[in-house]
Amino acid sequence: MISDHLIITGINILMAWSVYLVLLTGSLSFAQGAFMAVGCYAAGYLTTVLGMPLLPATLIGAIVSAVFAVVLGYPALRLKGIYLILATLGITFCVRVLLENLEFLGGIGGFGGMLGADLPAVAIAVGCVAVLLVLITISPLQRIFDAVREDERVAASLGINVTGIRILGFALGAAVAAVAGSLYGHYMSFVRPESFDVLLSIYVVLYVVLGGVNNMLGPVVGAVVMTLLPEYIRELADWRPTVFGLAVLIMLLFKPNGLLSFRAVTERYRRPTKSATSGSLEQQSTPGTAP
Numbered sequence: 001m002i003s004d005h006l007i008i009t010g011i012n013i014l015m016a017w018s019v020y021l022v023l024l025t026g027s028l029s030f031a032q033g034a035f036m037a038v039g040c041y042a043a044g045y046l047t048t049v050l051g052m053p054l055l056p057a058t059l060i061g062a063i064v065s066a067v068f069a070v071v072l073g074y075p076a077l078r079l080k081g082i083y084l085i086l087a088t089l090g091i092t093f094c095v096r097v098l099l100e101n102l103e104f105l106g107g108i109g110g111f112g113g114m115l116g117a118d119l120p121a122v123a124i125a126v127g128c129v130a131v132l133l134v135l136i137t138i139s140p141l142q143r144i145f146d147a148v149r150e151d152e153r154v155a156a157s158l159g160i161n162v163t164g165i166r167i168l169g170f171a172l173g174a175a176v177a178a179v180a181g182s183l184y185g186h187y188m189s190f191v192r193p194e195s196f197d198v199l200l201s202i203y204v205v206l207y208v209v210l211g212g213v214n215n216m217l218g219p220v221v222g223a224v225v226m227t228l229l230p231e232y233i234r235e236l237a238d239w240r241p242t243v244f245g246l247a248v249l250i251m252l253l254f255k256p257n258g259l260l261s262f263r264a265v266t267e268r269y270r271r272p273t274k275s276a277t278s279g280s281l282e283q284q285s286t287p288g289t290a291p
Contacts, residue, residue: 007122007183008227011184014179015176015177018204019208024146025149027084027170029173030085031088033177035175036181039065040185042057042064053116054182057182092197114186114188115186116186118187130216203226226243
């Protein structure tokens with residue numbers, strides 16, 4: 001029972017990180033459920049029909065989902081605000097309808113026979129994605145993401161390809177969501193297209209909003225709390241949408257930046273402290289002080 005909860009929590013952490021990667025570039029996607037479905041069905045077809053092992057099937061599913069995101073993201077990410085949200089919602093609905101009409105993937109009846117995902121596999125996937133996010137945080141790519149998110153006009157004036165960076169974040173998020181989808185399908189062994197509807201995408205975005213969007217640990221906290229809380233308090237299981245709504249309302253009122261609102265530790269400690277800055281200014285302003 002505990003291992004089951006940990007597996008679902010790990011998958012939700014991956015999904016929350018997939019939204020976080022998109023948010024790094026200043027975009028908001030409600031299409032993560034669709035990319036999760038693409039990864040799940042692609043990897044499931046490779047393992048059950050073609051007999052491929054889980055690891056390469058998952059990697060191929062992630063690549064397929066990333067390519068799918070690039071194709072759809074090029075026109076969609078030129079939109080902003082509510083129009084981008086509607087476009088990503090449309091992607092989720094279209095993918096669900098498409099899966100319902102693909103008979104070789106089970107159609108509306110669902111697709112089954114997937115096996116092989118366990119707690120160590122989920123833990124390894126979470127660890128690999130965590131390493132990827134840490135590498136992004138300490139690399140120049142993080143500053144490029146920040147520039148595009150904060151002011152795309154200034155970023156474009158510095159020679160940054162704003163659309164290309166947003167597509168990169170969109171594709172990375174889709175690949176992580178596909179990994180989560182592959183692990184979910186091979187853990188549940190049977191899925192249906194409605195398993196990846198728009199409500200799933202909304203929940204995943206709420207994980208990130210509740211935990212905090214300013215650092216990679218925020219989505220982890222949001223996913224863990226909102227996954228395990230209804231499981232261990234059974235009375236809340238049937239009231240999950242209500243609990244999510246109340247949690248979002250309370251967070252917007254008291255902690256609008258999420259439970260963990262600080263920036264990355266590496267960036268925080270690179271800044272000089274106030275006392276050090278004032279001390280250096282006093283030294284410069286004192287006559288006869290050695291430089």
